[in-house]
Amino acid sequence: MVARPEKTAGVAPDLAVKLCGLSLATPLMPAAGTLAKEALDGAKEVYGAMVPKTVTPGPRAGNPPPRVAEVPSGMVNSIGLQNPGLERFLKDLHVWDVGLPLFVSVAADTVAEFAAMCERLASDTKVTAVELNLSCPNVEHGGLQFCAGPGTVSDVVAACREALPEKPLFAKLTNEGVVANAVAAEGAGADALTLINTIPALVVDARERKVFMRGGLSGPAIKPVALRMVYEVSRVVETPVVGVGGVSSGEDVAEFMLAGATAVQVGAGSFVREPREMLDEFVAYLRENGLRARELTGSI
């Protein structure tokens, strides 16, 4: 066989990626809300960063059950951001310290609360970066999501940028109007965009003739939609994109990177398969193709 000096075939492929100036050992990370402190075993060997569940300023009890429903190739959830609130979260922050960069996902009811959280996180040295979960209702705007339009996206990102001048700031968007929202987030100072959050969905219980759940759709069912969003957005913005939606295999990770993602988050897929296996498959993919992880990004 002819030697391929520039390629990595044969040796362990290079998994490292650079995201907002950070070096991540692998492009994988958990999607916010899908990995608990109880399940961190082995996380260090799989992920390039740690992303805990979204925190809000005060504690939230979450929604009454049922909170999860199975649907074709996916699930719908309506958790309601159950979390202990920022102060308690920060007190216990050490539990998240597995030696990985820590990206803290936040949500709030108002722009000012978002900014106040960012200010608080700016001063905590354990926090590497902040991800704004903009799929939560904006209380000042009649409960529409913050990411319902570029105006509110811009407002909240700008305020958070000011409050968090020194750490990477990620804006997480959902699929609706994603291109305009992404451009707005970038314009307001976001360092990266996380795409996408769950897609609004409904589960009907035909037997009981009732609404079983209004919630968000995730899992392989939404992968083609998430890929499209990553693809369209990464072509119009300069900031890196973190892809998320339906990843359940190493090939899925490659697909997201090819479509334009710099890093990839795994959510519902981690409930049904091991992220470790996905990483192994991704390594095999890189090896077969003689590529480094970072070479994939946007290369189609």
Add this chain to the structure above:
Amino acid sequence: MVARPEKTAGVAPDLAVKLCGLSLATPLMPAAGTLAKEALDGAKEVYGAMVPKTVTPGPRAGNPPPRVAEVPSGMVNSIGLQNPGLERFLKDLHVWDVGLPLFVSVAADTVAEFAAMCERLASDTKVTAVELNLSCPNVEHGGLQFCAGPGTVSDVVAACREALPEKPLFAKLTNEGVVANAVAAEGAGADALTLINTIPALVVDARERKVFMRGGLSGPAIKPVALRMVYEVSRVVETPVVGVGGVSSGEDVAEFMLAGATAVQVGAGSFVREPREMLDEFVAYLRENGLRARELTGSI
């Protein structure tokens, strides 16, 4: 067992529904673009109306292959509205005459062309109603879809309404911004709303490292999203809603009706299962629950 005089248990359930003053023998119909004249065998016994593939003013060759891709619990298509154009279509209209009301789906590049098609269809007695496929690019607005916002939805529906004063006019929308668009369509005179068209999606070929297809996602994967749209929209508009997206069983039909649909279209699901079986399952569901089809609509 105690007799239930008001219910239909035991006898054949009543499948008829009323849609815009029309009596349909069953609430099922094919989704535009998913049933060809070559496959009409038995259609009369299953469907309440016939919906041929979208027609455009002139003939369209369609997109180069590949045009279909399989994804988890669904498929992505990029057909490109291949069709013979309105005149040819009307000349061959008899092939669609299986004794069912005929709903003709139309698309065009401009508002004027849409209106002209409606005018032409207004005078053809074989045509029962017109469905506006608003997921096609609006050439006068930089190629954004007609259903990209309430403004264009309103323009095109109003123009078509004027051109087609006497026949039911359906506006078919996709998931993005669906509530605002639905309200606009109703305001501009639509008699019914068809929800939803395919969701923008991307399929990546990781092996070949290329975009395999940009197209629209359909099939069971989108059912929870479509149900949500039907539910939200049917709660804010007065006009009936025709539900479509991922139906592949009789229980799915019931779910759409419970969520608010008056009638239900079957698309990709008909490629993998027989609509006849879905209708049989729906009949069994009605029988078990001692209900008439029309009693389901919006009853949750």
Add this chain to the structure above:
Amino acid sequence: MKLHEVEVAARERFGNHALLRYRWPGRIPEPGQFVMARASAQSLDPFLPRPLFAHDYEDGVMSLLFEVRGRGTALLAEEDARLLVSNPVGQGFDTDSGGLVALVGGGVWVSPLKLLGKSLGRAGIACDTFLEIPATAPQGYAAWISESYPDATLVPTEGTPDPSRAVLDRLGALERYAAIYASGPAEMLDVAKRTAAGMVPAQLALRERMACANGSCYGCAVPVWKSGERAYARACVEGPVFPAEVLAW
């Protein structure tokens, strides 16, 4: 969640109940723990694995006892189906009671009581077992279920004024017991909680819908009292067995 492909040693059906035995070289289950199970690694449809109680364990052979309800359990019960299971997880029954205990069960939910009875036996704790035989049970059900629970008192609910109370009523004076362990239909758990309140500690095995089964998704929420306030606990890591008084129903 890591699932391991295992070798099915036996598969029994009784009506729509299935009993599945498989070789399990892994962690030994504690009574009241559960596993996540699916029939195929190739297909992610159905998407989620199904939570099922550890029914029995003996010499490297685990068993699951379950009812075929929807698609997931139907696939698990199919002859020749493969089986992928997680480690046994969750907080099971606390067997540190210190006296005669009562096990009460009903329906397919009796499943975890087998392992519990064995474990109590091994610890030298005496127990009385009462199993509800619902009026709707198919012919032969009582005989079939008592194969797994030879020492149990079977309690037919047929003809009783309030079937959900039938088993609890049969226990007699509750004060005789150091603890009550219940795993049955929701109504029975409810009766157990109310009847035992203030008289005897009761532990209830719950079955919330689950996705991750490792505490990550917060999907399996159960209302509980925490420091005097209502809060949601996660059944997969803080349960599925809860002390009755903790539950905020």
Add this chain to the structure above:
Amino acid sequence: MKLHEVEVAARERFGNHALLRYRWPGRIPEPGQFVMARASAQSLDPFLPRPLFAHDYEDGVMSLLFEVRGRGTALLAEEDARLLVSNPVGQGFDTDSGGLVALVGGGVWVSPLKLLGKSLGRAGIACDTFLEIPATAPQGYAAWISESYPDATLVPTEGTPDPSRAVLDRLGALERYAAIYASGPAEMLDVAKRTAAGMVPAQLALRERMACANGSCYGCAVPVWKSGERAYARACVEGPVFPAEVLAW
């Protein structure tokens, strides 16, 4: 599309090729027609059934010959898998040639040539069959494939200057043939089309991706000449076999 559950009579594997025989009481296939096949009615994942040529038919037993590529074919090839198939559909080969014909095939695409050869034989039409044996074929492949095509001339491509031409070159003077029927790798079909052009009518069996297989979705588009203009035909109803000169590549 209506799929019928059928009884699998035999399942053979050779490397990643599978040969599946099943009892088929339905419509008798014409050579070049295909069926839609899936392994489960319970699971819609994979979503679409797979198009496969009718390989053989004899006394109520149909067979399919296919390569295991992705998930759908892997499931079809699994031992004990169920089988659901559609009626044979599509426009097959036009066998009305009126003289000696050549059948050329390669890879797993030789599949429809079996039924074609039989049908020609029955009609008393003489035919020469040439099958490409690619350099990458596993040990024993030639022997295995010639069990199905005992009269075929096997053409190893190993060492030939242009493997995609190897089979066509072997035919000799094309004018000897009243028609050429080709079913092989894309490059071979291409060569067949070009080589036969203006000399002898050729018919090519195509494999476009399909969804509905009944003309409804327009997904299986093949560029063709229609009244002098380029247009897309649907491979499932207007093909999968097309006269070479109609194809607009």
